[in-house]
Amino acid sequence: MTKSRGALLGTVLVLIAAAFVGSFWLSVHRPRGFPDATTFDAIWVAPFLAFPAVGALIMSRRPRNVIGLLLVGIGATMALSLLLTELSRDLAATPSMSPAATPVYLVGDNLIKVGLAGVAVLLLLFPDGALLSPRWGWVLWGMVVAVALAISASLLSGSRLDEGHLPPSPLAWPPARPLADAMRGPLGLAIFGAFLVVCGVSVVLRYRAGREITRRQLKWVALAVGVFAIAEFVTNLVGLAHVPGWVNQVLLVPPSAAAIGVAAAIAIAILRHQLYDINVVISRTLAYGAMAGVIALVYAVGLVGVGAAVGSRAGSNVILAIIATAAVAVIFQPLRVRLERAANRVVYGQRATPYELLSGFTRRAVEGYAADDAIDLLAKAMADGLTAEAAAVRIGAADGTCVLVCWPGPGAPAGRALREVIVKDQGEELGALLIWRTDPFNETEERLLNDLAAHAGLLLRKRGLTAELRHRLDELRASRQRLVAAQDEERRRIERDLHDGAQQQLIAIGARLGLAEGSAVGDEQARLFAELKAEVASALDDLRSLGRGLSPPLLESQGLKGALTALARRASVNVELRVDPGRFGREVEAAVYFCISEALQNASKHSGASRVLIEVEGRDDRLDFAVRDDGHGFVAGAKRGSGIQNMVDRMEVLGGGLQISSGPHGTEVSGWMPLMRVKAPPRESL
Amino acid sequence: MEAGLLLATRFGWQTSDAMIRVVLAEDSYLVREGVTRVLDLAQDVELVASVTDATALHAAVDQFKPNVVVTDIRMPPTFSDEGIVAANTLHDTHPGLGVVVLSQFDEPEYAIKLLERGSANRAYVLKDRLSEPAALLAAIHEVAHGGSLIDPAVVERLVDARTRFESSSLATLSKREWEVLSLMAQGCTNEAIADRLFLSTGVVEKHSNAIFSKLQLTEERDINRRVKAVLIYLAEGKPSR
Helix, strand or coil: CCCHHHHHHHHHHHHHHHHHHHHHHHHHHCCCCCCCCCEEEEEEEEHHHHHHHHHHHHHHHHCCHHHHHHHHHHHHHHHHHHHHHHHHHHHHHHCCCCCHHHHHHHHHHHHHHHHHHHHHHHHHCCCCCCCCCCHHHHHHHHHHHHHHHHHHHHHHCCCCCCCCCECCCCCCCHHHHHHHHHCHHHHHHHHHHHHHHHHHHHHHHHHCCCCHHHHHHHHHHHHHHHHHHHHHHHHHHHCCCCCHHHHHHCCCCCHHHHHHHHHHHHHHHHHCCCCHHHHHHHHHHHHHHHHHHHHHHHHHHHHHHHHHCCCCCCCCCHHHHHHHHHHHHHHHHHHHHHHHHHHHHHHHHHCCHHHHHHHHHHHHHHHHHCHHHHHHHHHHHHHHHHHHHHHEEEECCCCCCCCCEEECCCCCCCCCEEEEEEEEEECEEEEEEEEECCCCCCHHHHHHHHHHHHHHHHHHHHHHHHHHHHHHHHHHHHHHHHHHHHHHHHHHHHHHHHHCCCHHHHHHHHHHHHHCCCCCCCCHHHHHHHHHHHHHHHHHCCCCHHHHCCCCHHHHHHHHHHHHHHHHHCCCEEEEEECCCHHHHHHHHHHHHHHHHHHHHHHHHHCCCCCEEEEEEEECCEEEEEEECCCCCCCCCCCCCHHHHHHHHHHHHCCCCCHHHHCEEEEEEEEEECCCCCCCCCCCCC | CCCCCEEECCCCCCCCCCCCCEECCCCCHHHHHHHHHHHHHCEEEEEEEEEECHHHHHHHHHHCCCCCEEECCCCCCCCCHHHHHHHHHHHHHCCCCCEEEEECCCCCHHHHHHHHHHHCEEEEEEEHHHHHHHHHHHHHHHHCCCCCCCCHHHHHHHHHHHHHHHCCCHHHHEEEEEEEEHHCCCCCCCCHHHHHHHHCCHHHHHHHHHHHHHHCCCCCCCHHHHHHHHHHHHHHHCCCC
8 A cells, every 4th residue: 555545544534533522522512492402422423433444454555446445435425424414504504594595404414314325335346345146237327217216306305404494596586396205204205225125135235145254244244234233123122111311321322332343344355365264253143142141140140030020029139149149150061062162063064163163074074974975074174164255176186087076166267276175095096186275374273174185095995986886886787788688689689570470471381371262172172271261370379479579569559558458457456547648758668568567477377366457647856566366375575586686776767666565464565666767759649 | 572563454444333443552572562462363353553662652552543552561662561551541532442451460459549530441350361362352352442451360359368368348249249249340240240140130229239238338220330449449459439
């Protein structure tokens, strides 16, 4: 910062302070009979001064920071406004009532509007000085128009000013009066309120869309504003009761202190947010705030409640106070622990301080928490535990193929990391931990980082092994799937060969026998022809059922419903069908048909069932089926054929599953598989 | 096998009104030969074209304007159920054209699909029936004159399945009523049923009334709708739709 700018800032700050103090002085020393000295209390000078001071502080560190400039601007505007308003009242209080009083009041009064609009703009721009998106520029322009309207309204209105103490504006234009008065009253308030809400929405959206850093900055201010709101609320609540005047004065201290806190929070959010962990501050605030409340309650109950019950006697108050103090002393430690834990849960979710966070992370990692998740947790633990701007885990050596898992993401921040710790396991480089932070590490943090790197070695090793295993498993599943698909294709091919070859030949032979039969001579020949034809017919029947067993043509042309209807008709038990008429793709239909026909065969051959219910239901993303019989079930542990294993295989190949339950009153085979449902069959549906 | 038209037009100019002009669609050479020979036997049936797939079938129908199409079910290019798809398409494009589906499959599901748009001019005949030339010729005559015919073996399969287990309403039918019912499913008119069972038409009508009331089916006077209703009842064990 150059000297001249520093001098300028200092001067501005001094002038603002002088204006506040001056207006206070003016309001106090006004002759009786005029607006009295309660315009604002001395105690509020400090917080009013705090905001421009913070603005100046920010500007001294970051000369181009918009927020700093805005804060100084708002402070100056407000100070000037107050000074002019008070001045106008003093002018009005002169015996001859100076004609300058009204114009001076108008300028002062309108400056407040500009200042308040500045507060709304602050909400729109905090913390980085830029709008959330260019679209929010419209809000900015809307605000400019609204302020211009409000100023015009105060100039054009013919009403007396300052609650009737001052004559109306010299620019008064009677036709505009109703609208102008509305603008000065509820309408203007509503418009300002609406803008404030919109700007608040911008803050919420910014928090939700923001990265971790933005969130932390917003959290600082939100914490301070929250404390301020509570202090204000409590003060007003107590103020409702009839308390002595000095109590009222004292009660003004907490909210004004909290207001200074808001200014301080803005400064920290802009300048020092990386140094302090806001989450720790919030959790401590919650814990100690709650503790103060509980202790106050214990005291109140102890002194008032017990005192009333026992009957207040001289001297008993002291004893009660001692008892209450003792009670507080007894509950203090366990209460603190509980409340801290609760506050930590509120703020951090599960873990508490960075150390607990890290130790919790390593415990979970060692327990074998899902490996992919663990890497994310590691990055998060580093970022949170070391209050870093960002942290990342590099998987793989830097000179080979590597993957970067970042927190808060997405992607790693630009620029070099402050620290890169190579992660090794048994001498082999497995990856690295990277931290982006502006401040250097202290000794504890160094130790922490090294501990983490040691744990990360195991983690990365495990992750590598898991990935390899998963890859092999995928390969195995794929090859099993290929095998089943090839088997299905082969069955279809053989069925087609039978249909196109042997069956057609037999049909042709039958046709020729039929033709030749006409020229048969005598009973002997006629009987021979009849026999031959019957043999051809029986051979055709055999081939048909052989083909059906290989791959039922109906399944291909009419899907599960048609094929299962035909299957049920041929069964030796009574079968009831509830089958979804939809189509589900060739592999799925083949697998489900296979399983159902296998289950139906088991039910009719071995279970002694008289009835079987077959259900197939397709939903959006999965298909369920079940085959239930009323037979005697199979004995648990009895030797099962390869049939069930084949069914399980066929389901698992397509990512589905099979469940078999059996009891003395029947057996149920149920299965499911994931679907990519065929919306409409590719050809005309028959 | 080469697709398209296998020219087999003969004596086209001599066709009289009584002549039934037939287009055959069948991708197996052996079966094509068999059908051709069976058709040769009939004086009033003339094979005007033979094709080997459904696309060529539609072209041949437009070109030769046959009275009856005799078609296989499974043909190139997808070898699924092209014959039945073609029959249903022809129902819209060429109403009144007879279609005999020659099938290697005895599942009634195919026959029911064939009758989806009504049973008039439709016959479902197993290829096994080629050994009885009269059966195929009867089917051709039936569809040429607006009737319908379902292969007895297919109906038998349905009746078998239905009679194997106790089934609510079907169990109440008498043996004679079963005979009448299966002939109805085969596409026979009351007169034809009377002929086959050596009964009078009046008696057949009485049986028919009894059957429909026992099965709680609305009695279909229209013979074409009756075939389908009975067939679906037998296949699914309950009234359709």
